[in-house]
Amino acid sequence: MEERYSARIARAGNAVPCLEWPLHLPWIDAIERLKRHRNAIIMAHSYQSPEIFHGVADITGDSLALAQAAADCDAEVIVLCGVHFMAETAKILAPDRTVLIPDPEAGCSLAASITAEDVRYLRALHHGAPVVSYVNTSAAVKAESDACCTSANALQVVEAMGADKVIFLPDQYLGQHVASRTAVELVLWDGRCEVHEQFTAQQVRHTREQFDALVVAHPECSPEVLAEADFVGSTTAMGNWLKEKQPPRVALVTECSMADNLRSQFPQIEIIKPCNLCPHMKRITLPNIHACLADLRHPVQVPGRVAARARNSLQRMLAIGRRDAV
The missing domain is CATH 3.40.50.10800 (NadA-like)
Structure with a gap:
């Protein structure tokens, strides 16, 4: 075997x-x-x-x-x-x-942090502003959104809305990171990833000093952590950065298994794990x-009307991603 x-x-x-x-x-x-x-x-x-x-x-x-x-x-x-x-x-x-x-x-703590009713409330407060929802949301929330995004394409999706103001939810830290890179005004929600919000700037500084390592952080971390990082990016962007830069030693400020799986891809790089496990x-x-x-246990079902509206938001995200890949 x-x-x-x-x-x-x-x-x-x-x-x-x-x-x-x-x-x-x-x-x-x-x-x-x-x-x-x-x-x-x-x-x-x-x-x-x-x-x-x-x-x-x-x-x-x-x-x-x-x-x-x-x-x-x-x-x-x-x-x-x-x-x-x-x-x-x-x-x-x-x-x-x-x-x-x-x-x-x-x-997922992010998906649990916001409901479809919350999205409708935000739309009423900010009339006319399109809604971009992170994929870390329920189908019902996606159905109330104009487009979805991932951490890899959040900036592109926000700017593709063609609006001066965009409601961005639910990850506050990812939203703050995107806001720092665009002129679009973002209305943010107070949602956070329970894995990434645990990291502190002090931990990052200690890791850098102790191991003499470059630091790569996921944008779901706090702004203080991102300010200490040498590179900020999504899971895919982290791998691309390692491939391009080939640092001798790097600390990955993200979920632990991400570091394990990248280590097998880059055995020549010493990967330090100041990481947290995602219990989910x-x-x-x-x-x-x-x-x-x-x-055939635990089949996933999404009500037809919700699925149809959520599909529109997801397909808009995929269309933007494929257009940017050309």
Whole structure:
């Protein structure tokens, strides 16, 4: 069995200790059989544990990459290894596919911070201002928005609205980062990522001094943390920056598994982890991936009217992303 999965094991590098592979491989083998039986594809966010990210995932990436993959998917079944809003997004963009989430309790502090009613309230306060919602939101919130965005394309989406004022929600810190880079006035919501808001500027300074490392931070961190960083960017942007700069040592101020998965991609770079674990992402495991495929457990459903309106917001985001990639 190890020979069959030698490429995946090699790709994981040291992210998965050798002693753990004998525990993971029977699950990986069983999941691979079920994928073939169900004509299924597994999509995994970059914050997933390495044994999932490297062991069973067919498509990996940030929220934008997974959304694009869902829109283009031709598999009958999509297993979304991430949090619930990501599975909702996949179902909205692939309505004729069966979308499963291994644990429906895998939530998100940002998605929980705002409701559709809140969006309608903001629209009433700021009449005529378009709404850009981060993908870390429920389908109902997306349905009340004019466009969605990810941390990778938030600036482009905001400026594509063609308005002097834009309501940007729910991540306050990401919104402040975008506001610092555009002349558009942003109306912000007081939502925060429970993982990234824990980092402090003092931690970043201590890490730099102790390890003599460059610092890369996610824009969901506080402005004080971002001010200390050598580079600020989305999960995909972090990987692109490492590829371009090739620093000998870098500290990644983000979710822990992101650092693990990038370490396997850049073994020549010493990656320091002043990181925090996302408790919601870690609810996804090999056993519950197997269970959801075996029994088609935890299918994701989005009401038709909500899905249609949310799809418009997501497709606008994807159209902007593809236009900018040309």
